[in-house]
Amino acid sequence: xxxxxxxxxxxxxxxxxxxxxxxxxxxxxxxxxxxxxxxxxxxxxxxxxxxxxxxxxxxxxxxxxxxxxxxxxxxxxxxxxxxxxxxxxxxxxxxxxxxxxxxxxxxxxxxxxxxxxxxxxxxxxxxxxxxxxxxxxxxxxxxxxxxxxxxxxxxxxxxxxxxxxxxxxxxxxxxxxxxxxxxxxxxxxxxxxxxxxxxxxxxxxxxxxxxxxxxxxxxxxxxxxxxxxxxxxxxxxxxxxxxxxxxxxxxxxxxxxxxxxxxxxxxxxxxxxxxxxxxxxxxxxxxxxxxxxxxxxxxxxxxxxxxxxxxxxxxxxxxxxxxxxxxxxxxxxxxxxxxxxxxxxxxxxxxxxxxxxxxxxxxxxxxxxxxxxxxxxxxxxxxxxxxxxxxxxxxxxxxxxxxxxxxxxxxxxxxxxxxxxxxxxxxxxxxxxxxxxxxxxxxxxxxxxxxxxxxxxxxxxxxxxxxxxxxxxxxxxxxxxxxxxxxxxxxxxxxxxxx
Amino acid sequence: xxxxxxxxxxxxxxxxxxxxxxxxxxxxxxxxxxxxxxxxxxxxxxxxxxxxxxxxxxxxxxxxxxxxxxxxxxxxxxxxxxxxxxxxxxxxxxxxxxxxxxxxxxxxxxxxxxxxxxxxxxxxxxxxxxxxxxxxxxxxxxxxxxxxxxx
Numbered sequence: 001x002x003x004x005x006x007x008x009x010x011x012x013x014x015x016x017x018x019x020x021x022x023x024x025x026x027x028x029x030x031x032x033x034x035x036x037x038x039x040x041x042x043x044x045x046x047x048x049x050x051x052x053x054x055x056x057x058x059x060x061x062x063x064x065x066x067x068x069x070x071x072x073x074x075x076x077x078x079x080x081x082x083x084x085x086x087x088x089x090x091x092x093x094x095x096x097x098x099x100x101x102x103x104x105x106x107x108x109x110x111x112x113x114x115x116x117x118x119x120x121x122x123x124x125x126x127x128x129x130x131x132x133x134x135x136x137x138x139x140x141x142x143x144x145x146x147x148x149x150x151x152x153x154x155x156x157x158x159x160x161x162x163x164x165x166x167x168x169x170x171x172x173x174x175x176x177x178x179x180x181x182x183x184x185x186x187x188x189x190x191x192x193x194x195x196x197x198x199x200x201x202x203x204x205x206x207x208x209x210x211x212x213x214x215x216x217x218x219x220x221x222x223x224x225x226x227x228x229x230x231x232x233x234x235x236x237x238x239x240x241x242x243x244x245x246x247x248x249x250x251x252x253x254x255x256x257x258x259x260x261x262x263x264x265x266x267x268x269x270x271x272x273x274x275x276x277x278x279x280x281x282x283x284x285x286x287x288x289x290x291x292x293x294x295x296x297x298x299x300x301x302x303x304x305x306x307x308x309x310x311x312x313x314x315x316x317x318x319x320x321x322x323x324x325x326x327x328x329x330x331x332x333x334x335x336x337x338x339x340x341x342x343x344x345x346x347x348x349x350x351x352x353x354x355x356x357x358x359x360x361x362x363x364x365x366x367x368x369x370x371x372x373x374x375x376x377x378x379x380x381x382x383x384x385x386x387x388x389x390x391x392x393x394x395x396x397x398x399x400x401x402x403x404x405x406x407x408x409x410x411x412x413x414x415x416x417x418x419x420x421x422x423x424x425x426x427x428x429x430x431x432x433x434x435x436x437x438x439x440x441x442x443x444x445x446x447x448x449x450x451x452x453x454x455x456x457x458x459x460x461x462x463x464x465x466x467x468x469x470x471x472x473x474x475x476x477x478x479x480x481x482x483x484x485x486x487x488x489x490x491x492x493x494x495x496x497x498x499x
Numbered sequence: 500x501x502x503x504x505x506x507x508x509x510x511x512x513x514x515x516x517x518x519x520x521x522x523x524x525x526x527x528x529x530x531x532x533x534x535x536x537x538x539x540x541x542x543x544x545x546x547x548x549x550x551x552x553x554x555x556x557x558x559x560x561x562x563x564x565x566x567x568x569x570x571x572x573x574x575x576x577x578x579x580x581x582x583x584x585x586x587x588x589x590x591x592x593x594x595x596x597x598x599x600x601x602x603x604x605x606x607x608x609x610x611x612x613x614x615x616x617x618x619x620x621x622x623x624x625x626x627x628x629x630x631x632x633x634x635x636x637x638x639x640x641x642x643x644x645x646x647x648x649x650x
Contacts, residue, residue, distance in 0.1 A: 459529030
């Protein structure tokens with residue numbers, strides 16, 4: 001009964017006119033950035049964050065969350081019609097989605113992607129609603145060592161799952177942790193590594209860093225490439241899947257929803273890993289695995305459901321523990337902190353309107369997305385035809401406006417451009433920036449809990465292993481950290497291994 | 500030139516700088532860690548990872564993949580021009596005002612990177628300046644810099 005009462009309160013908040021409008025703007029923007037290759041939800045959320053300073057925290061988070069799950073919907077359109085993923089989590093949709101489009105079945109592919117996303121999004125929101133409150137209750141018993149261990153596990157998992165050699169992703173995490181140290185030391189009030197720059201006294205802001213690393217760097221890399229893209233010109237028909245399509249897709253949608261939600265909850269999981277995992281599962285359970293990649297509808301339904309379900313799952317650790325499992329969630333955490341809301345186990349009790357309002361808005365947003373993605377598919381195809389050489393100056397301009405309006409400061413724009421250049425070279429050198437963003441946000445929390453734990457344990461590092469929960473979590477984290485070395489040792493004799 | 504070895508060397512230098520600079524803050528004791536401890540640990544981790552990366556790149560089969568120039572076969576001049584335009588916007592935004600600086604910035608990029616026809620350049624530039632002024636300045640009251648002409 002309590003959950004119904006809470007959901008009633010949530011819907012009351014979500015259905016307020018301003019929240020409905022912002023939810024619509026969020027999902028519309030999300031679909032747009034999902035459709036357009038070259039700008040992802042991270043850049044779009046950082047860009048629009050300063051514009052939310054005029055509204056309440058709940059309205060702001062409703063809009064930002066809408067961008068995130070909206071991008072998951074939009075990404076499939078580009079994958080299916082252009083064979084270029086609109087955003088990272090739709091990479092795998094290209095494999096069968098584009099083949100379906102080439103066979104004249106773009107309509108059912110887009111349709112099942114939208115319906116699958118809707119079903120998965122709704123199911124994962126229900127999962128979030130059921131899992132988050134008891135988890136938050138349990139997390140109230142956590143102390144500094146447990147929090148330190150959880151944050152450490154989050155960072156380790158992200159670096160473990162990042163692409164490329166592990167030393168590179170660990171390097172990004174170390175750099176992010178260092179950047180998190182810049183500015184005021186919260187324990188004693190002294191500034192560190194600010195070099196007299198007033199804007200750095202409060203620390204390096206996540207928004208200019210994220211916009212630089214994900215927005216500016218992406219554009220700098222894209223302008224170097226050929227900007228031509230061929231869009232399927234044939235008319236998209238029959239968006240509503242047939243009975244056979246439904247029969248083939250429904251199990252894939254349900255499997256993708258469960259898998260996506262579970263992987264979304266795990267630190268480092270996120271939509272990208274979920275979509276790949278769902279594709280692998282579909283291939284494994286199929287009676288015709290050899291036909292995957294030739295236009296199997298399950299190859300679209302599974303991953304598209306999984307990446308949407310993962311967005312709901314990712315909210316669980318953010319809202320209950322205050323620990324973001326992905327870089328996008330780190331940005332949302334940053335946004336909540338800017339608004340003076342401390343995410344964590346007390347959030348459900350202290351800000352019920354925000355917690356339940358955001359959950360209810362996800363149901364509303366998913367319904368809006370279904371409407372946006374099916375009847376308006378023609379509009380998204382037209383937008384896809386806007387040439388990138390015309391689009392990229394606008395993306396850069398919006399990044400500049402976004403960074404400037406944070407504090408009405410040119411220095412923030414300078415920091416964003418600096419991180420744009422850093423991000424450009426990092427990507428050229430095959431360093432993935434996601435662990436850096438996550439570490440930047442988690443750094444101050446990690447440091448605070450580390451210092452508090454050391455003080456609690458009279459300076460003994462073993463104190464972390466004397467408490468069962470932190471010991472188990474740290475053991476898993478250390479296992480992940482040394483996994484490449486363990487694997488290397490097991491394969492010794494086959495030559496040096498990649499770390 | 501091996502890109503991974505160059506990057507690990509640069510990260511080593513950065514880590515070393517962070518370690519040494521952290522010493523100017525108090526490292527503290529295990530019971531009462533000081534301000535310098537965390538950045539020191541980060542710097543030390545970066546140095547360690549850089550050495551590990553350098554070693555593994557040298558020993559790895561992947562070494563050949565990371566050989567060669569960074570910009571081979573790519574129009575890197577476009578990135579330089581785009582970056583130059585961004586820096587110019589940064590410098591001109593205050594003296595010229597946001598709207599005029601936007602016109603110059605968007606117009607330059609539309610002509611310089613993949614040259615568009617003049618009518619397209621003029622239309623997109625003016626529309627962008629007008630819409631961004633209306634949305635950010637008027638609607639969202641973002642207080643963007645104003646030039647001598649009040650816009």
